Amino acid sequence: MAERTTLADAGEIPVTSTAKYTESVHEDATARAFILSSIGYFFIVGIVALLVAAKFLWPSFLGTIPMLTYGRLRPLHVNGMLFGWLLAADMGLMYYVVPRLCGVKLWSEKFGLATAALWNVIILGAVVSLLMGWNQGFEYGELPFVLDVAVVVAWIMFGTNMFMTVATRKYQQMYVTLWYMMGTVLWTAFVYLTGNFAALLVTGVNQANLNWMYVHNAVGLIFTPIGLAIAYYFIPKTANTPLHSHKLSMVGFWSLAFVYVWTGAHHMLHGPISQWLQTIAIVFSVMLLIPVWAAVYNFFATMRGQWHQMRDNVPIKFLISGVVFYLLTCFQGPMHSLRSVNAIVSKTDWIPGHAHMAVLGAFSFFAIAGCYYVVPRMFKRELYSDALANWSFWLFLIGGLGFFVTLWLGGFWQGWQWNNPSIPFIDTVVNLQPVWLVRFFSGVLMFGGIAAFAYNILATAIGAGGEKATDGAAVAA
Amino acid sequence: MVDHSYPSVFFAYFVFFLLASGALFFFTRTIRDGYWGKDAEEVKYRIFDDEPDESKPNERRPPNGRAE
Numbered sequence: 001m002a003e004r005t006t007l008a009d010a011g012e013i014p015v016t017s018t019a020k021y022t023e024s025v026h027e028d029a030t031a032r033a034f035i036l037s038s039i040g041y042f043f044i045v046g047i048v049a050l051l052v053a054a055k056f057l058w059p060s061f062l063g064t065i066p067m068l069t070y071g072r073l074r075p076l077h078v079n080g081m082l083f084g085w086l087l088a089a090d091m092g093l094m095y096y097v098v099p100r101l102c103g104v105k106l107w108s109e110k111f112g113l114a115t116a117a118l119w120n121v122i123i124l125g126a127v128v129s130l131l132m133g134w135n136q137g138f139e140y141g142e143l144p145f146v147l148d149v150a151v152v153v154a155w156i157m158f159g160t161n162m163f164m165t166v167a168t169r170k171y172q173q174m175y176v177t178l179w180y181m182m183g184t185v186l187w188t189a190f191v192y193l194t195g196n197f198a199a200l201l202v203t204g205v206n207q208a209n210l211n212w213m214y215v216h217n218a219v220g221l222i223f224t225p226i227g228l229a230i231a232y233y234f235i236p237k238t239a240n241t242p243l244h245s246h247k248l249s250m251v252g253f254w255s256l257a258f259v260y261v262w263t264g265a266h267h268m269l270h271g272p273i274s275q276w277l278q279t280i281a282i283v284f285s286v287m288l289l290i291p292v293w294a295a296v297y298n299f300f301a302t303m304r305g306q307w308h309q310m311r312d313n314v315p316i317k318f319l320i321s322g323v324v325f326y327l328l329t330c331f332q333g334p335m336h337s338l339r340s341v342n343a344i345v346s347k348t349d350w351i352p353g354h355a356h357m358a359v360l361g362a363f364s365f366f367a368i369a370g371c372y373y374v375v376p377r378m379f380k381r382e383l384y385s386d387a388l389a390n391w392s393f394w395l396f397l398i399g400g401l402g403f404f405v406t407l408w409l410g411g412f413w414q415g416w417q418w419n420n421p422s423i424p425f426i427d428t429v430v431n432l433q434p435v436w437l438v439r440f441f442s443g444v445l446m447f448g449g450i451a452a453f454a455y456n457i458l459a460t461a462i463g464a465g466g467e468k469a470t471d472g473a474a475v476a477a
Numbered sequence: 478m479v480d481h482s483y484p485s486v487f488f489a490y491f492v493f494f495l496l497a498s499g500a501l502f503f504f505t506r507t508i509r510d511g512y513w514g515k516d517a518e519e520v521k522y523r524i525f526d527d528e529p530d531e532s533k534p535n536e537r538r539p540p541n542g543r544a545e
Contacts, residue, residue: 101524173510173520186499190492198489201481210485236524243521250512257500 026099028378030112030161034092035371035378036461037120039454041084046450048077053443056436067131075142076130082140082218083151084123086359089367090226091119091158094181096374097233098162101178102169107161115157122150140215141195148196155192159185176249180229183257187221205272213264219358220260227326227363228252228295230370231319235299238315238373244301252294259287266337269346278339285337292330299323314389318369321397325361325404329354332408344419349435350411357404360446365396368453375457384459392452399445402438410435 054061055070062068099106106112125147129135135142143151162185166178195214199207236243243249265273265281300323303309309316332354335341345351376383383389410432417428459465511517 103523171520171523173512175520175524186496190496194489198485201485203480203482206480206482206485233524236521240525242524245518246521247513247517250507250517254500254504254507 024377026096026105027109028096028374029109030106030116031092031095031374032378032461033113033116034088034095034119035375036457037116037123038085038088038092039371039457041080041088041123042450043454045077045080045084046447048073048080050440050443050447052077053436053440057433057440066133072131072133075135076127078140079126079130079142080123081359082223083126086223086364086367087226088119088123089371090223090230090363091115093230093367093370093374094162094226096370096378097177097230098165098181101175101233102165102171104165104168104170107164107168111157112161115154115161118150118154118157122147122154125150136196136200138195138199138211138214140218141199141211143196145200148192151192151196152189155185155188159189175232176243176246176253177229177233179250179253180225180232183253184222184226184229187217187225187261191217191221208271209265209268209273209277212267213261216264216267217261219355220263223359223363224260225256227322227366228256230366231295231299231323231326234315234366234370234373235302235319235323238313238319238369239303239306239309241302241306244298244304248294248298252291252298255287255294256291259284259291263288263333263337266342267346269337269339269342282337282339286334288330288334292327296323296327312386314386314393315369315372317390317393318365318372318396321393322362322365322369325357325365325400326363328404329357329362332357344415345411346415348411348414348418349407349432350415353404353407353411356400356407361400361404368392368396371453371457375460379461379463381460381463382465384456384465388452388456392449392456395445395449395452399442399447399449402442403446406435406438406442 051062051068052070052073055073066072095106095112126143129144129147130142134144136144141148162181166174166182191214194210195218199210199214202210232243232249262284263281265277266285269278269281299320303320310320336345336350336354372383372389413435414428414432417423417431418425507513
């Protein structure tokens with residue numbers, strides 16, 4: 001493509017220029033509050049994750065203290081990672097990105113800070129209630145009713161601030177990140193209300209169907225669009241090169257909007273729901289490859305001529321690894337929805353492997369990259385340690401690969417055993433110990449990544465490295 | 478427990494109708510607003526020009542236009 005060029009090639013001011021971030025008119029107070037608190041939860045809930053993984057290997061670990069049993073810790077891990085870390089980090093990044101894309105200040109920093117305060121109350125309330133066993137009993141919908149209401153209020157506050165900022169934007173045409181952000185606000189409202197309120201009003205198989213619709217769309221219509229919003233902003237930004245095709249990004253957005261919501265029932269294949277509903281879920285699950293490939297191709301094509309940045313640009317390492325994991329997990333999803341594959345892997349450890357590849361490998365990698373990019377700019381300092389950031393990447397990557405691949409293969413192994421009636425169930429549990437051993441040590445590596453990431457960000461925020469001269473290029477990587 | 482499957486299903490149809498209508502409306506608006514036209518790629522360069530001009534805060538720019 002003849003006109004294809006980077007801004008650096010064109011001689012414009014590089015985005016990493018010191019002037020660009022020391023003279024910012026953005027306050028970023030809300031973004032700081034969300035991002036720093038989310039990283040704190042990432043660290044704490046990472047410890048809980050290790051405890052949960054250890055219980056697979058040593059079931060009597062931590063004894064019979066109710067608060068430390070698997071049934072209490074596992075929902076805390078899931079909700080803590082989803083809402084305490086990832087969604088909060090994503091919201092913080094949106095508070096940073098949206099005003100900049102709109103060319104205006106955030107509509108209300110005070111309102112944003114109030115949202116951050118309420119969000120922290122919700123997460124702390126979730127920690128107490130889930131450890132106490134106050135649990136609604138729905139997958140991903142464990143939070144008690146009163147906290148569900150608080151989440152809705154906080155989400156309305158977040159959505160109001162975002163939409164009001166967009167409403168005062170300087171440009172009529174909106175970059176694709178804004179489209180995904182607005183989609184996330186609307187879809188989350190619909191998905192969350194369905195999974196946490198509507199599901200209470202029905203019974204039996206209808207309830208299970210609604211619950212799986214919520215669980216699948218929590219990933220597909222909450223974390224996917226906001227994750228892609230982040231990737232579409234930070235890949236061009238950190239690589240300092242324009243997106244390959246904005247038209248293609250819009251194809252991806254609209255195809256995701258029309259396809260994703262129908263897929264949840266593929267978790268109930270071979271179950272007591274009508275065949276037509278199962279078939280619809282299968283067809284739409286396979287059609288997911290359209291929005292996925294539209295996004296992944298666009299990201300790879302954006303990197304054309306820029307792959308050398310993978311050597312020493314840590315945010316790019318996270319972002320591109322996240323794109324690869326996104327492609328892999330979105331290949332797993334449609335395959336899992338096929339009746340023949342589903343008969344093997346459904347309800348096995350393949351499912352948490354798949355979910356972790358999406359939520360950790362893809363969307364958390366995007367969020368981590370975003371944090372590494374924005375925190376030095378928000379605090380107007382260099383990142384505390386580039387070397388530590390690089391360590392965090394490799395710990396996440398190696399630990400993540402160990403986790404995803406082991407559970408991917410282990411899930412098939414487990415499913416084949418379950419499909420063999422001559423193998424007693426308890427034997428299938430015992431046989432999976434080697435898989436869980438790798439899972440645990442992979443978790444240790446990933447927790448090392450979390451610790452390195454959290455320490456680096458905290459040290460940057462408090463200025464532990466001193467006020468170094470802020471050379472733009474150093475901040476970028 | 479009282480089962481409200483049928484009312485909730487009808488409510489779900491209603492919500493789907495609302496969302497689908499909204500999606501169709503905004504999708505057709507993207508055509509009018511030039512997201513598929515010859516200037517559609519202009520917007521992707523704005524990402525590198527993301528600090529607002531303080532002299533005219535929160536002022537709308539011309540349709541499809543970059544900062545003047």
